[in-house]
Amino acid sequence: MVHFSAEEKAAVASLWGKVNVEEAGGEALGRLLVVYPWTQRFFDNFGNLSSASAIMGNPKVKAHGKKVLTSFGDAIKHMDDLKNAFAHLSELHCDKLHVDPENFRLLGNVMVIVLASHFGKEFTPEMQAAWQKLVAGVATALAHKYH
Amino acid sequence: MVLSPADKTNIKTAWDKIGSHAGEYGAEALERLFLAFPTTKTYFPHFDLSHGSAQVKAHGKKVADALTLAAGHLDDLPGALSALSDLHAHKLRVDPINFRLLGQCLMVTLANHLPNDFTPAVHASLDKFITYVATVLTSKYR
Numbered sequence: 001m002v003h004f005s006a007e008e009k010a011a012v013a014s015l016w017g018k019v020n021v022e023e024a025g026g027e028a029l030g031r032l033l034v035v036y037p038w039t040q041r042f043f044d045n046f047g048n049l050s051s052a053s054a055i056m057g058n059p060k061v062k063a064h065g066k067k068v069l070t071s072f073g074d075a076i077k078h079m080d081d082l083k084n085a086f087a088h089l090s091e092l093h094c095d096k097l098h099v100d101p102e103n104f105r106l107l108g109n110v111m112v113i114v115l116a117s118h119f120g121k122e123f124t125p126e127m128q129a130a131w132q133k134l135v136a137g138v139a140t141a142l143a144h145k146y147h
Numbered sequence: 148m149v150l151s152p153a154d155k156t157n158i159k160t161a162w163d164k165i166g167s168h169a170g171e172y173g174a175e176a177l178e179r180l181f182l183a184f185p186t187t188k189t190y191f192p193h194f195d196l197s198h199g200s201a202q203v204k205a206h207g208k209k210v211a212d213a214l215t216l217a218a219g220h221l222d223d224l225p226g227a228l229s230a231l232s233d234l235h236a237h238k239l240r241v242d243p244i245n246f247r248l249l250g251q252c253l254m255v256t257l258a259n260h261l262p263n264d265f266t267p268a269v270h271a272s273l274d275k276f277i278t279y280v281a282t283v284l285t286s287k288y289r
Contacts, residue, residue: 034267035274052268109251117258117265125179128255132183 002137004079008130015119015127016076024118025069026062028111030055036106042099068107075138082141090145101143108135148279150272155221157272161257162218164264169215172256174207179252187245210249217280228283236287243288246281253277 004012033040034052043049046060055061071089078085093099112131116123150158165172180187181196181203194202213231220227235241254274258265265273 031267031270035271052266052271056267112251113254113258113270116255117262120259120262123255123259125175125182128179128252129182132251 002079002082002133002140004130004133008133009079011127011130012076012079012134015115015122015131016073018119019069019115021069021073022062022066024111024114025065025067027056027065028107028114029065029068030058030061031114032103032107032110033061035110039103039106042097042103069111072111072138075134075141079134079137082137083144086138086141087145090142093142094146101139101146104139104142105136108132108139111135148275148282150221150275150279153268154272154275157269158218158221158276161261161264161269161273162215164261165257168260169211170204170208172207172253172260173209173211173214174204176249176252176256177203177207177210179255180249183252184245184248187248190239190241190245214253214277214280218276221276224279224283225286228280232284232287235284240288243281243285246277246284250274250277250281 033043033049033055040046040049043060043064046058046064048054048058049061075082075085093101093104112128112135115131116128119127162169178198181191188196194200194206196203213228216227217224225232254270254277257273258270
């Protein structure tokens with residue numbers, strides 16, 4: 001199980017307080033679909049995904065990105081017990097959505113990159129390390145109920 | 148995986164923008180790597196890995212110079228990186244997973260310093276570039 005120090009929790013919370021969840025969520029999901037086009041396989045009903053600008057401007061991508069990142073915000077309230085916090089979503093992603101957990105790792109890494117691009121000097125190596133730990137923990141928690 | 152003409156343009160443009168900061172960014176990517184992914188430190192027991200380490204600075208420049216070389220030879224990466232490929236296969240034997248980890252830290256460093264240039268399309272091209280370089284460097288592993 002992932003353990004976060006007090007400093008790591010404080011670092012994550014301080015940055016999260018400044019994140020525009022709607023914007024960052026849309027950007028992270030959009031970049032996932034642009035950089036790793038095979039991830040588009042889960043979004044056949046999203047309409048126009050034919051180019052980078054189409055993807056980044058797509059309203060369904062933005063809306064879904066916001067949903068995903070909002071859920072991530074819940075993770076930050078339960079950093080000591082991610083597995084339980086994401087148990088239901090884990091079942092959903094396995095049984096209904098059929099998403100390969102590798103995709104959670106890809107999205108987590110893209111999220112870290114989006115934060116890096118928004119927060120400049122504040123996104124120190126130590127800050128990145130705390131976030132990499134969090135996204136890895138969330139990815140593992142989301143994969144936990146797979147069978 | 149193939150680098151399209153647009154990818155090549157994006158990579159060359161990005162590398163021009165990075166310019167003389169390449170060594171600095173290489174060192175920063177390594178510092179981020181060792182903090183975010185501590186298992187990578189196992190390849191550097193002989194290094195001082197503390198913040199500002201001269202060894203890390205020098206090694207970061209080495210890595211950056213190799214990527215600059217690669218960016219200038221996009222039409223023949225296997226040829227340009229042949230010696231480095233031999234080195235990684237027979238001497239360094241760095242487990243392939245680590246190229247992905249370093250790639251992540253390189254992307255974070257570039258996004259952090261050049262946010263306006265690091266558009267989604269450029270991000271995609273650079274990710275392809277780093278992945279291709281890693282494939283070449285591990286191509287002679289077995």
